[in-house]
Amino acid sequence: MRISILGLGLMGRALARTLVKAGHSVTVWNRTEGKADGLGATSVATAAEAVEASPLVIVCVLDYAAVREVLCSVQLADRVLLNLTNGRPAEARELTEWVAARGGDYLDGGIMAVPQMIGTPGALILYSGSQPAFERYEEALGALARPRYLGADAGLAPLYDLAMLTGMYGQIAGFLEAAALIASEKGSVTEFTTELLVPWLNAMAAAQPRWAVDIEAGDYATDVSNLEVNRVGMVNLVRAFEDQGVKPDLLLPMQDVLDRRVAAGHGAQGLSSLIEELR
Ligand SMILES: NC(=O)c1ccc[n+]([C@@H]2O[C@H](COP(=O)([O-])OP(=O)(O)OC[C@H]3O[C@@H](n4cnc5c(N)ncnc54)[C@H](OP(=O)(O)O)[C@@H]3O)[C@@H](O)[C@H]2O)c1
Incomplete structure (x- = not known):
């Protein structure tokens, strides 16, 4: 399958490496050059070229503002945009409209894993947004992590992602207080x-x-x-x-x-x- 990845930070590189290993034809782009070395993917000079190369485009950058900056001058007709960037439910819903206005289908994803876990059985990615898009790519995305689709409202994946993080921070808070008491x-x-x-x-x-x-x-x-x-x-x-x-x-x-x-x-x-x- 042809898959493009925009953003080669710690997480983007883990995604690219895993998809290449699973046998997909991966095209990558990053704002700063030199991040594609050793990934086994095809590196291109612009985000537009990466979008052109594949029907499935994964974006994983710092935040939604960066997502819009990266995509502002590209056409998304007949493309599925899978955004694995962390954000808020309202941002995901707005981006759905923004992508639709440019002819694309939108999927949001919340990664419940660190880069080292991508491609291992412990990793989970929560998805929401276009159901047909999810079903089309579910098997390929299964190489990254166990997929869990939450519904057509794109805001659901970030909502559940943030709820999972909330549970985690609560547990960390309790652990730190308990450890300080023992110490x-x-x-x-x-x-x-x-x-x-x-x-x-x-x-x-x-x-x-x-x-x-x-x-x-x-x-x-x-x-x-x-x-x-x-x-x-x-x-x-x-x-x-x-x-x-x-x-x-x-x-x-x-x-x-x-x-x-x-x-x-x-x-x-x-x-x-x-x-x-x-x-
Ligand atoms: N790391 C994790 O454990 C983890 C887990 C779950 C979810 N996530 C999410 O995954 C996303 C990426 O995280 P990461 O760990 O890969 O971060 P990272 O290593 O800091 O990489 C950030 C990426 O965003 C790009 N970027 C930032 N601002 C940009 C802009 N204005 N235009 C274009 N590109 C821009 C950077 O490009 P340059 O190389 O040019 O700076 C880089 O590729 C975040 O939303 C994060 O919350 C990460």
Whole structure:
């Protein structure tokens, strides 16, 4: 299959290398020269030449402003533009219109992997936008990562991508606070993390699908632990951090939401009910 790639940063190069290895005929372009060396792809001097070369054009650059800059002078008639650049749902929806006005079909993708994972079983790419385009290229794109199509609204892939990152940042925030607490007593952060924290987090994560069902049902009754118990626990936690000389900065926003929910009279509900304070 003929596939073009615009943007040869760390991710673009991993995409190009993997598609070449899978046997595709890959044409590449990058703003700065010299990035195509060693990829085994055909390098061209302009973005327009790269778009001309293939019916599927993948763009992976810094942000959507760069995407528009790269594409501003090219024709996209009979082309599928797959944008694997990180962005917001609103940007993806706007770009759908922009690409359609230039005669192209738009697919958005959210890469849930680092470059080293591209082409390995652990990699996932979320897609949304033109379903016919996705179906036409699903098999070829399978060489990059496990594909998951979310729907015709192009904003869905960035929305789900950002939701996945949100879950990740929350987990990182908890890990960093916990590690700082252990380090405050010169404990082994490595031993704590591998032997205690990770198994505990895995067990907690296993309960979340049940929370998801409760959230969708608006049913926040709990037989595990109510908000008032957690509010008191959080006061202890924050004071313990202060006693140890550790800043609880990443925990404080959660304490604030917990306090508001209890103050609103919902102390008997479960932790999943905090979502009501976020809507
Ligand atoms: N790396 C990851 O782990 C990862 C994971 C998931 C998603 N992503 C997403 O993939 C995209 C690329 O990331 P990356 O890691 O490859 O970044 P990177 O290594 O910093 O590369 C950035 C690329 O964007 C190009 N670029 C920037 N501004 C441009 C402009 N105005 N016009 C034309 N080209 C421009 C750069 O070209 P020059 O070489 O000329 O500077 C380069 O090819 C980002 O949206 C990122 O969020 C990355």
